[in-house]
Amino acid sequence: MRLPTIIVSICLVVLAAAGWFYVRAVPRTFDGPVGPRIEAVRAAFMRQRTPVAHVDWQTMAKAEELVDPALAQPFTETLPAAGMRQVYAYAETCAPPIPKTARLQNAALAKALAWARYQCGEAPTPGEEFFREPPFMHPSGASYARLAVESGALPFTHADWQQAHAGLFHVRELTRFPAALGTASVEAKLLAGLTRPALAAVVKGQPFIISDPYFLIFVRSEGESAAGGVYNAYPLAAWRAFASRLPFELKLRQPDVSCLYGTGLYCWTQTPAPSGRWLQGYAIAGFSALAVLALTLSLLLLQRIRSQRQVREDQLFVLRALTHELRTPATTLALALEEMRSDFDHLPEASQRAFLRICDEVGRLGRVIAGSSRYLKVGAARADERFAPATLPSLTAFCEAMLESYLADGQVRFSAPAQDTAFRIDPYWLRVCLVNLLENALQHGRSPVAVAVSCMDGWLELRVQDAGELADISLAQLTRAFLRRGDSGGLGLGLSIVQQTARDLGGSLTLIPSPTTFVLRLKESL
Numbered sequence: 407m408r409l410p411t412i413i414v415s416i417c418l419v420v421l422a423a424a425g426w427f428y429v430r431a432v433p434r435t436f437d438g439p440v441g442p443r444i445e446a447v448r449a450a451f452m453r454q455r456t457p458v459a460h461v462d463w464q465t466m467a468k469a470e471e472l473v474d475p476a477l478a479q480p481f482t483e484t485l486p487a488a489g490m491r492q493v494y495a496y497a498e499t500c501a502p503p504i505p506k507t508a509r510l511q512n513a514a515l516a517k518a519l520a521w522a523r524y525q526c527g528e529a530p531t532p533g534e535e536f537f538r539e540p541p542f543m544h545p546s547g548a549s550y551a552r553l554a555v556e557s558g559a560l561p562f563t564h565a566d567w568q569q570a571h572a573g574l575f576h577v578r579e580l581t582r583f584p585a586a587l588g589t590a591s592v593e594a595k596l597l598a599g600l601t602r603p604a605l606a607a608v609v610k611g612q613p614f615i616i617s618d619p620y621f622l623i624f625v626r627s628e629g630e631s632a633a634g635g636v637y638n639a640y641p642l643a644a645w646r647a648f649a650s651r652l653p654f655e656l657k658l659r660q661p662d663v664s665c666l667y668g669t670g671l672y673c674w675t676q677t678p679a680p681s682g683r684w685l686q687g688y689a690i691a692g693f694s695a696l697a698v699l700a701l702t703l704s705l706l707l708l709q710r711i712r713s714q715r716q717v718r719e720d721q722l723f724v725l726r727a728l729t730h731e732l733r734t735p736a737t738t739l740a741l742a743l744e745e746m747r748s749d750f751d752h753l754p755e756a757s758q759r760a761f762l763r764i765c766d767e768v769g770r771l772g773r774v775i776a777g778s779s780r781y782l783k784v785g786a787a788r789a790d791e792r793f794a795p796a797t798l799p800s801l802t803a804f805c806e807a808m809l810e811s812y813l814a815d816g817q818v819r820f821s822a823p824a825q826d827t828a829f830r831i832d833p834y835w836l837r838v839c840l841v842n843l844l845e846n847a848l849q850h851g852r853s854p855v856a857v858a859v860s861c862m863d864g865w866l867e868l869r870v871q872d873a874g875e876l877a878d879i880s881l882a883q884l885t886r887a888f889l890r891r892g893d894s895g896g897l898g899l900g901l902s903i904v905q906q907t908a909r910d911l912g913g914s915l916t917l918i919p920s921p922t923t924f925v926l927r928l929k930e931s932l
Contacts, residue, residue: 664676
């Protein structure tokens with residue numbers, strides 16, 4: 407059994423088990439209005455637990471700009487495009503003209519230009535008022551305090567400068583600068599440990615925020631700004647221990663979560679009964695395993711497809727290169743041998759044998775080049791562009807002409823159709839198919855080799871039979887390009903050409919293993 411089949415079977419088993427567990431998971435119900443009970447839970451938790459820290463916006467200078475995660479990433483799209491292009495063009499090249507500050511009707515652009523002039527050596531080292539006056543964030547998403555330290559210039563690299571300006575770093579930058587983090591406020595240190603979504607929730611004044619290891623509760627708001635209130639921070643483990651006894655729990659809003667009571671980014675949902683919780687856990691684990699298995703299967707299939715495609719492209723490239731490079735020397739060798747045939751009788755006996763071997767090898771080289779050219783031509787264009795149908799007045803005469811050299815040597819026996827008829831098809835590709843089937847039988851089969859042709863109801867059937875057997879290999883393997891059996895002296899392209907041509911002509915190629923018989927059926931062209 408192949409690996410994809412095993413993975414699919416495992417996926418089905420896991421899906422069935424996960425579905426059963428999910429159906430068995432029954433949520434616990436409770437009575438009474440939800441809203442008042444949630445508020446009571448909130449108040450009870452705050453009475454029973456002591457916060458580990460407070461986040462009071464009134465004690466933080468310009469907290470909103472240096473906390474908002476949206477400003478900790480490039481926000482150039484919010485600035486005037488023309489001014490932004492001027493500032494960035496100058497900052498990248500330090501070449502005049504220097505944009506006029508008066509024309510930059512935007513404080514962020516004006517400050518960005520001032521910093522660029524300092525970086526380019528056109529302005530002195532920025533003073534304290536530069537860093538302590540807003541805006542504090544560069545359009546690239548970095549604070550000017552961070553840019554100063556990363557510039558490597560004095561006095562910004564000194565630890566005492568970073569400590570004195572700790573409140574001017576964005577909270578998401580503090581962990582990069584230990585000196586600044588060490589002297590930052592308690593609020594800044596706490597915010598530095600929050601995730602980006604949690605910081606966004608803080609800026610918006612969401613009532614509850616979960617960000618390991620903290621659980622934040624919004625206490626009050628002073629004024630209209632969300633940044634004017636106070637948050638109490640509790641250990642997340644303490645909240646989870648308290649909430650484990652509740653018939654409902656706090657979760658992020660999601661499309662598949664049914665909210666009983668919404669509070670900002672979060673909503674309260676029913677808590678499953680103990681047995682149901684275990685079953686839901688099994689279900690979640692099952693669906694997760696299913697997703698992993700499905701992803702693994704997809705990656706394996708994708709890798710296999712890419713590998714096969716790359717191998718085929720490499721093979722075709724090598725084949726094109728070899729065919730192109732060998733055609734000229736092979737032709738030259740063949741012409742040279744023809745000139746030497748007149749002196750064959752004058753050669754010593756040993757040289758005659760060597761000459762005949764050379765002739766055989768050159769002939770084989772010519773067959774390889776011809777077969778390679780045909781194979782490349784098969785895939786060079788669409789079927790309707792590649793074929794040029796013509797009416798053959800006599801199918802028997804056409805086949806006898808093709809087989810003339812084989813019949814003269816007694817290598818092949820030919821059975822003509824019972825009733826000769828005209829047939830419309832591309833004669834070139836009919837000849838290619840028949841010759842490839844014959845060469846395959848003569849090289850790999852056992853004599854005698856017989857060719858039988860019949861025509862009925864607009865279909866041409868060619869049968870090439872030898873006395874061998876092919877019980878140990880399938881037609882799919884035989885028609886795989888570049889598959890060679892033993893010392894074939896070729897590239898394994900003959901049967902691949904025949905099958906592809908048959909498909910393009912609306913026909914088929916089949917194999918009868920014993921005795922080895924290839925049956926080619928071709929539909930008459932319109």
